[in-house]
Amino acid sequence: MSTKKSGAADVQSSPSSCSTIVVTEASGHHVLKIDGYTRTTMMVATGEHLDSGEFHVGGYAWHLRYYPNGYDQEFSSSISFALVRTAGAGDNVRLHARAKISLLDLAGEPVARYSQPVDKCSTSKASDPWVCKSFIERDELEKSGHVVGDRLAVRCDLTFNVQDRLVRELVAVPPPLLRRHIGELLGDARTSDVRFKVGGETFPAHRCVLAARSPVFRAELLGPMREHAATTIRVDDMDAAVFAALLRFVYTDELPELDGGSVAAMAQHLLVAADRYDMERLKKVCEDKMVRHLDVGTAATSLALAEQHDCPELKKAILRFMASPARLKAVMASDGYEHLVTSFPSIATEILAMFAAH
Known part of the structure; x- marks a missing residue:
């Protein structure tokens, strides 16, 4: 039985493809x-x-x-x-x-x-x-x-x-809501498990939120030295308005709106609080606000705080602000300058050297 050979090679069909740019x-x-x-x-x-x-x-x-x-x-x-x-x-x-x-x-x-x-x-x-x-x-x-x-x-x-290169059906994803939801706990006495007594006012709070935001709060509220039975903690040497602003930052990562004249003063007080509770971002936010609202009336006090609370960038910005001879003279005549030179003689030396250079 004979076999018949094909006169041409079999052709395999290629799969079709398509892409869209x-x-x-x-x-x-x-x-x-x-x-x-x-x-x-x-x-x-x-x-x-x-x-x-x-x-x-x-x-x-x-x-x-x-x-x-x-x-x-x-x-x-x-x-x-x-x-x-x-x-x-x-x-x-x-x-x-x-x-x-x-x-x-x-x-x-x-x-x-x-x-x-x-x-x-x-x-x-x-x-x-x-x-x-x-x-x-x-x-x-x-x-x-x-x-x-x-x-x-x-x-x-x-x-x-x-x-x-691909046509995709997109799904609308809502924005993150975690910060808003945590912020809604601020001042909620129903869910709080600790209270702070500050300047005659009481602030309900949540140990876990505070501990997550500050290593100092974590040690005080959850560490081995905590007072297990304490549900009310007294905070001395701090104004109630400052502690309220501190709590707002803890819960929302934002500061309350402040009037123009009170921004510098609140930022100075909050810088001290941020250093006390080891909240580095709040500290930087306060430094930024102090620089933005810097004038001859606040420069000496701000410089003292920068030295006391280890803020080298803030110190540099203030010294640069004081580089003008007229501005430097005005700062030296301000109320806070005497405290600055008494408390930090080394800064006074830097300022006098800068003054002499002009």
């Missing part, structure tokens, strides 16, 4: 408010910057850099800004973006005359900033009428293309 446009904006504009120009040198809070556009994290005395010496008479991508999925991807910085008027609207696009809007590294070196001359800004009460605001508008 989806390019969408992401856009958003961030408003940066600068409170204490004059102080920023005095305390930040040319080429140095202050960072905005982090904001998110298109799945990436960004922040603005504010250069009150210019990006470099060439632009030292200007205010400069830089836009930096700090994090995001696929940080090595090249983004083609359009960015614009605008000065805002009192109604929060961009001022067309002071809106400037950022020219260099492509980068291959997350660390490469997009820089607006000559946003506005400081003299022109101060005469523009848009700096009111030593405050101004700018807005960064950002638009760029986002490439995604």
Whole structure:
């Protein structure tokens, strides 16, 4: 029986495939408010910057850099800004973006005359900033009428293309609610298991929350030296309003809103409390507020606290603030200066040397 050979090789069919490249446009904006504009120009040198809070556009994290005395010496008479991508999925991807910085008027609207696009809007590294070196001359800004009460605001508008190789159905995920839920326990006497007596007021609290936020509270409330039967603990040498603000930070990671005149005083008291309970973030928050509300009336007291509670960055900022001869003389005439030089003679030596140099 004969076999029949095929005249051509059998052809196997290949499976078909398909992929989709989806390019969408992401856009958003961030408003940066600068409170204490004059102080920023005095305390930040040319080429140095202050960072905005982090904001998110298109799945990436960004922040603005504010250069009150210019990006470099060439632009030292200007205010400069830089836009930096700090994090995001696929940080090595090249983004083609359009960015614009605008000065805002009192109604929060961009001022067309002071809106400037950022020219260099492509980068291959997350660390490469997009820089607006000559946003506005400081003299022109101060005469523009848009700096009111030593405050101004700018807005960064950002638009760029986002490439995604897969089309996905997204599920809306609610924002984290843990901080809000913990915050709702603040002052809840029904669930509290400890009370603090401070300045004639009583504050209900929760041992586990306090222990999680402060190693000192943990040792006092849960450690081997705790008083097992104690349900009320007396706190001496602290004002009730200060302890209330401390508890608010413990439960919410935020401080209560304060009036302009009371911010510096409350920050000073809270710095002492933060050091007492070893709460490093609260300590830094207080240092920041003390610097932002620094004046000749608070400089000496703040400097004493910086030395007493080991705050080298705060000390450096205050000494820099006092570098002006006129300001230094005003500080030396303030009520707190005598206490400063009596308690910390070494600081007095530093100040006198600085004064002699001028």
